[in-house]
Amino acid sequence: MSKFHGIGAYAPTHSYELLPFKFDRLNDKEYLLTNMVGEFLVIPEALLGDIVGHTLPLTSDWLPDLRAKQFLRFPEEQAPLELLALKLRTRMSRLAQFTNLHIFVVTLRCDHSCPYCQVSRQSEDKAAFDMTPEMADRALDFVFRSPNPAIKIEFQGGEPLLNFEMVKYVVTQAKERNRTEGRNLQFVIATTLSLLTDEMLAFCKEHQISLSSSLDGPADLHNANRPRPGRDSHQRFEEGLQRARAALGFDYVSALMTTTEKSLPRVREIIDEYLRLGFDGIFLRPLSPYGFAIKTKRFMAYDAARYLEFYKEGLQYIIELNKAGIRFSEYYSSLVLAKMLTSNDPGFVDLMNPSGAGIAAIVFNYDGTVYASDESRMLAEMGDPAFRLGNLLEQSYEEIILSDNLLDALEDSFTLSVPMCADCAFEPYCGAEPVYHHAVHKDVVGRKPESGFCSRNMGIFKHLIGLLRSDPETRQILTGWANRC
Numbered sequence: 001m002s003k004f005h006g007i008g009a010y011a012p013t014h015s016y017e018l019l020p021f022k023f024d025r026l027n028d029k030e031y032l033l034t035n036m037v038g039e040f041l042v043i044p045e046a047l048l049g050d051i052v053g054h055t056l057p058l059t060s061d062w063l064p065d066l067r068a069k070q071f072l073r074f075p076e077e078q079a080p081l082e083l084l085a086l087k088l089r090t091r092m093s094r095l096a097q098f099t100n101l102h103i104f105v106v107t108l109r110c111d112h113s114c115p116y117c118q119v120s121r122q123s124e125d126k127a128a129f130d131m132t133p134e135m136a137d138r139a140l141d142f143v144f145r146s147p148n149p150a151i152k153i154e155f156q157g158g159e160p161l162l163n164f165e166m167v168k169y170v171v172t173q174a175k176e177r178n179r180t181e182g183r184n185l186q187f188v189i190a191t192t193l194s195l196l197t198d199e200m201l202a203f204c205k206e207h208q209i210s211l212s213s214s215l216d217g218p219a220d221l222h223n224a225n226r227p228r229p230g231r232d233s234h235q236r237f238e239e240g241l242q243r244a245r246a247a248l249g250f251d252y253v254s255a256l257m258t259t260t261e262k263s264l265p266r267v268r269e270i271i272d273e274y275l276r277l278g279f280d281g282i283f284l285r286p287l288s289p290y291g292f293a294i295k296t297k298r299f300m301a302y303d304a305a306r307y308l309e310f311y312k313e314g315l316q317y318i319i320e321l322n323k324a325g326i327r328f329s330e331y332y333s334s335l336v337l338a339k340m341l342t343s344n345d346p347g348f349v350d351l352m353n354p355s356g357a358g359i360a361a362i363v364f365n366y367d368g369t370v371y372a373s374d375e376s377r378m379l380a381e382m383g384d385p386a387f388r389l390g391n392l393l394e395q396s397y398e399e400i401i402l403s404d405n406l407l408d409a410l411e412d413s414f415t416l417s418v419p420m421c422a423d424c425a426f427e428p429y430c431g432a433e434p435v436y437h438h439a440v441h442k443d444v445v446g447r448k449p450e451s452g453f454c455s456r457n458m459g460i461f462k463h464l465i466g467l468l469r470s471d472p473e474t475r476q477i478l479t480g481w482a483n484r485c
């Protein structure tokens with residue numbers, strides 16, 4: 001006699017309840033379901049009506065997945081609710097820690113004159129655009145008011161190496177204060193590397209300072225994008241890179257690329273250049289509509305559709321490289337995949353909701369003005385002070401953090417309550433981006449059907465979901481990127 005009943009005896013006998021989820025058409029035949037914690041499921045078109053109409057047979061093969069991903073539950077089950085709450089708390093846990101990244105603009109001076117530059121740079125000799133020790137002290141007062149146990153101080157410009165004395169001052173003062181604060185303190189200098197000296201490298205080594213640089217591709221492309229006297233930006237970058245890696249260690253130097261219209265037909269060459277120089281990943285970063293880029297209309301040189309072609313071609317090449325045994329990743333995709341495949345939010349400011357502006361990252365300009373983000377500073381330099389939060393000499397920490405300019409922008413752009421985003425199935429992977437939409441549409445919510453940010457991201461999300469479903473090897477590669485984030 002059998003010890004067990006037949007399989008039918010274990011099938012659920014009650015009808016199910018729907019848990020909150022959103023859906024969107026993925027293609028002609030399929031829908032995408034997502035929920036607030038980023039779980040997703042692609043289902044055949046016909047199934048959607050059954051699910052929402054509560055007519056899905058309890059013996060359906062789809063039921064286990066729908067339950068496991070908390071799209072529905074049986075009335076007596078508490079575990080799905082508790083799991084949803086736990087995953088949501090994990091995703092939102094960064095909010096409680098508050099500001100991590102503090103950007104010090106130590107000078108606006110620069111030796112480069114890039115046409116798409118996001119900063120209103122000043123020529124090398126205008127020291128009036130340098131941060132003073134008094135201002136740096138005020139900024140450090142502000143930094144250590146953040147409750148975050150991890151504090152990152154990033155030096156930006158202009159070219160921060162043109163005011164290296166101030167970099168040294170801030171690092172030594174911050175470390176001194178940290179003797180009693182006991183925070184996890186990190187330092188980064190955003191630099192082209194063109195003015196890097198051995199003395200600077202010795203200081204960086206002593207204080208474990210990372211260097212974040214820029215590489216736009218092969219020499220001719222990089223030099224065309226980043227003009228400087230002598231037209232030797234790429235050569236200086238490469239020399240600086242080798243010396244910095246030798247002095248600090250390989251992983252202490254990273255590079256960012258910016259996609260200009262000249263980059264569009266050359267994505268494979270750009271990736272090859274990163275490989276040649278020993279990088280294990282690239283950020284295929286579009287132009288931002290800020291600062292000089294918006295003034296010169298350079299950001300309109302290509303639209304979201306053309307950028308997506310570039311991105312998809314690059315991603316395909318990178319996946320081919322991985323399949324051939326070369327470990328290399330695309331960083332933006334990795335961030336999105338982490339939001340799709342894990343319970344973590346990697347905390348990338350552009351993909352945060354509420355927006356990370358002012359609360360995940362904050363900027364101290366050389367003159368003491370505080371901005372919600374680097375992009376906010378760039379807008380202000382072009383005459384738009386919408387995200388100017390105050391001045392270190394005039395306002396307290398509380399007045400700056402609680403300023404209407406910041407709170408209104410965060411509240412008004414919250415994706416779960418703004419038109420289109422509130423109903424969008426891709427919302428769990430997206431971000432609020434009030435600064436971008438204010439820059440382009442003069443409104444922190446923006447008009448999403450016309451938004452380049454929206455169409456670019458939606459294209460990326462759909463493409464990544466397609467790749468995750470393409471073949472097991474591709475899925476394995478992309479899962480690896482998500483887990484390394």
Ligand code: SF4
Nearest residue numbers: 420421424427430454
């Ligand atoms: S910006 Fe676009 S893709 Fe992002 S959540 Fe809003 S509607 Fe969706």
